[in-house]
Amino acid sequence: MTAQRADEIHPVDEKLPAVKMATTGLQHVAAMYAGVVAPPLIVGAAVGLSGTELTFLTGACLFTAGLATFLQTLGVWKIGARLPFVNGVTFAGVAPMTAIVASTDDKSDALPIIFGAVIVAGLLGFLAAPFFSKAVRFFPPVVTGTVITLIGVSLLPVAFGWAQGPNPGADDYGSTTYLGLAATTLVIVLLLRRFTRGFVKQIAVLLGLVVGTLVAVPFGVTDFGPVADADVVGFPTPFHFGAPQFQVAAIVSMIVVMVVSMTESTADMLALGEIVDRPADERTIAAGLRADTLGSALSPLFNGFMCSAFAQNIGLVAMTRIRSRYVVATGGAFLVLMGLCPMAASLIAVVPRPVLGGAGVVLFGSVAASGIQTLVRAGLDKDNNVLIVAVSLAVGIIPITAPEFYHAFPETAKIVLDSGISTGCVAAVALNLVFNHLGKQHDGQDVTHPMEAGEEIAAAH
Numbered sequence: 001m002t003a004q005r006a007d008e009i010h011p012v013d014e015k016l017p018a019v020k021m022a023t024t025g026l027q028h029v030a031a032m033y034a035g036v037v038a039p040p041l042i043v044g045a046a047v048g049l050s051g052t053e054l055t056f057l058t059g060a061c062l063f064t065a066g067l068a069t070f071l072q073t074l075g076v077w078k079i080g081a082r083l084p085f086v087n088g089v090t091f092a093g094v095a096p097m098t099a100i101v102a103s104t105d106d107k108s109d110a111l112p113i114i115f116g117a118v119i120v121a122g123l124l125g126f127l128a129a130p131f132f133s134k135a136v137r138f139f140p141p142v143v144t145g146t147v148i149t150l151i152g153v154s155l156l157p158v159a160f161g162w163a164q165g166p167n168p169g170a171d172d173y174g175s176t177t178y179l180g181l182a183a184t185t186l187v188i189v190l191l192l193r194r195f196t197r198g199f200v201k202q203i204a205v206l207l208g209l210v211v212g213t214l215v216a217v218p219f220g221v222t223d224f225g226p227v228a229d230a231d232v233v234g235f236p237t238p239f240h241f242g243a244p245q246f247q248v249a250a251i252v253s254m255i256v257v258m259v260v261s262m263t264e265s266t267a268d269m270l271a272l273g274e275i276v277d278r279p280a281d282e283r284t285i286a287a288g289l290r291a292d293t294l295g296s297a298l299s300p301l302f303n304g305f306m307c308s309a310f311a312q313n314i315g316l317v318a319m320t321r322i323r324s325r326y327v328v329a330t331g332g333a334f335l336v337l338m339g340l341c342p343m344a345a346s347l348i349a350v351v352p353r354p355v356l357g358g359a360g361v362v363l364f365g366s367v368a369a370s371g372i373q374t375l376v377r378a379g380l381d382k383d384n385n386v387l388i389v390a391v392s393l394a395v396g397i398i399p400i401t402a403p404e405f406y407h408a409f410p411e412t413a414k415i416v417l418d419s420g421i422s423t424g425c426v427a428a429v430a431l432n433l434v435f436n437h438l439g440k441q442h443d444g445q446d447v448t449h450p451m452e453a454g455e456e457i458a459a460a461h
Helices: 018-047 051-073 091-103 107-138 141-163 176-195 198-202 204-219 225-229 248-275 282-302 311-320 325-340 342-349 353-376 383-401 411-417 420-436 455-460
Strands: 087-089 307-309
Touching (some): 018 091, 018 107, 018 204, 018 311, 018 353, 051 282, 051 307, 087 282, 091 107, 091 248, 107 248, 107 282, 107 420, 141 248, 141 383, 141 420, 176 198, 176 204, 198 204, 248 282, 248 307, 248 353, 248 420, 282 307, 311 353, 383 420
Antiparallel strands (some): 087 307
16 A cells, blocks of 8 residues: 555545546446446336336436435545445345335335335444444455455456347347457457557546447447437436335345345445555445445435445446546436436447447456455465455355355345355355454464465474
């Protein structure tokens, strides 16, 4: 970590020139747009919303993501980590929300029931934030490095899915055309990063998305229909789908999602703190969790869902080294404008999924690389730490490599188990306690292989 004079402004608090702020902020929006709109599209389709209502729900989620991002980056009172942290609809809530829809006889009540459950879960999470943040002491570099690596590895399948096309059920899913567009975008981003410098190099991902979209036009993959059909002005009317309803089963399921979300947000804040050279302490994590949970509690007011940190944007920060939280706040402003102007939101929607996939490989891979950098500093010359990393990574990768591994478990348990970040994080924390804190006289010694004791250990025995 580099030393900093007292009179210097930390890069996190730096305000960049307006043009640079706008373009780099838009780059953050482009990186997370697909993740924000996917949950409302899936849940809205399950409810049976019309095209107009589906557009409204998507715009509402963009609007509330912008508000939650403001809370996280700019902060107010003890709310907000004040780090370059993008907030949006968490994908962890999709499965329980669709389950709520399926169990609701009158589908018109489904969204109000979901909104009521999210409000309660958000308020309870807000109250629990200061207690939850005390877990930071259980996240030394061997744990944070493992979790950061898992975040990147867990996100890569999303990029691979995007690269294959927009519809997994279509005949052309995974076609050479889609994969070629993804590869082209990836090469464009790499060339820009290699042969340009300064500002152009920093917005390489945004330029890659623009060029990739233009390249996709002759192949008929780019759809400009959403721009033509979208309204210029729209506002997410409060409780548009009805007043919130409160059902115990739905509330319990969303509380479980909130716990998972808070665990992942804690890991994300620790990861981002390492990347921007401002380590997230207990106070920062508590403030960040308050922003997450308060944003979630307020989101249903404007017809949005539970909000959480977006790990993919951590990769963008790691790659560009633009650490200003005001850049991300500018991205939040774009999200709010998109929520108020459906036509503006549709411009990002024009970017084909394969193009997003090509850029995603760079973004998400950068997160995993940051985790590996942290692990290098974690003391992997100790056999205890090697075992912690080995087993935790294995546990965290299970949902990726064997998606049906937990198929026999109850649905509520699978909400947690199907999140490799959460399971890997829990495993790393538990193993670190067992190997590095309990029975400290047996602390790890230098070894050449994680399963073979070194000479010193052999001699001791």
